[in-house]
Amino acid sequence: MRTVQVYLEDSYLRELEAEVVEIIDGVVLDRTIFYAASGGQPTDTGSMVGSATYEVKEVAKREEIIHKTEPLPSLGERVKLIIDWDRRYMHMRQHTAIHVVSSIAMKEFGAMITGNQIGMEYSRIDFNFKDWNSEISHSLQARVNEELRRNQDVSVLSMKRDDILKMDGALKVDERLLPTSDVLRVVKIGDVDMQPDGGTHVKNTSEVGEIEIYKIENKGKNNKRMYFTIQR
Numbered sequence: 452m453r454t455v456q457v458y459l460e461d462s463y464l465r466e467l468e469a470e471v472v473e474i475i476d477g478v479v480l481d482r483t484i485f486y487a488a489s490g491g492q493p494t495d496t497g498s499m500v501g502s503a504t505y506e507v508k509e510v511a512k513r514e515e516i517i518h519k520t521e522p523l524p525s526l527g528e529r530v531k532l533i534i535d536w537d538r539r540y541m542h543m544r545q546h547t548a549i550h551v552v553s554s555i556a557m558k559e560f561g562a563m564i565t566g567n568q569i570g571m572e573y574s575r576i577d578f579n580f581k582d583w584n585s586e587i588s589h590s591l592q593a594r595v596n597e598e599l600r601r602n603q604d605v606s607v608l609s610m611k612r613d614d615i616l617k618m619d620g621a622l623k624v625d626e627r628l629l630p631t632s633d634v635l636r637v638v639k640i641g642d643v644d645m646q647p648d649g650g651t652h653v654k655n656t657s658e659v660g661e662i663e664i665y666k667i668e669n670k671g672k673n674n675k676r677m678y679f680t681i682q683r
């Protein structure tokens with residue numbers, strides 16, 4: 452992949468100068484701050500400003516990161532990237548929240564997480580748990596908010612794959628779903644969660660605010676889907 456994913460180093464950059472290095476069925480840049488949908492986090496939207504304004508409607512990660520724009524810029528054009536910050540920042544807050552919810556649900560309530568989806572209005576987590584009830588939802592919510600209020604720093608580390616595999620509880624997904632590289636990006640949230648992750652997060656749990664679990668759906672015998680919101 453030719454594009455430097457600047458958001459992996461700095462999730463808070465809202466604007467960046469870049470160059471169009473290829474046009475496939477969208478725009479490939481030398482570097483980008485646009486997050487391409489993956490790991491449950493939706494794509495960033497926004498615009499590129501060069502000799503005209505190109506609206507960025509979707510960003511896809513394939514062999515290259517493809518920015519779908521309307522209209523298309525020209526090859527070699529210098530553009531200023533501007534992301535829709537309200538959207539991105541909500542995704543960052545929701546993403547950090549989802550890690551804290553998943554970690555507590557797993558460690559303290561024994562729920563096995565099977566999937567998740569981050570959104571602007573709410574996020575949802577799929578998990579295995581036989582007899583879930585509203586009391587468990589309430590205790591989980593209280594525990595998560597307690598951890599969020601502790602103002603825990605969120606840091607991004609590089610760790611060797613082998614070391615991660617040896618660590619208790621760091622692997623929350625099947626090993627085969629991890630990137631194949633020897634060194635992985637790991638997101639650590641204070642002492643509450645640590646896992647390989649390619650998403651964008653806030654710097655401190657105080658930025659998340661409080662969560663509210665407002666719905667649990669049955670998705671088969673042992674499968675549940677939990678929905679939560681965070682304050683705007």
Ligand SMILES: [Zn+2]
Pocket residue numbers: 490546550648649650
């Ligand atoms: Zn994540």
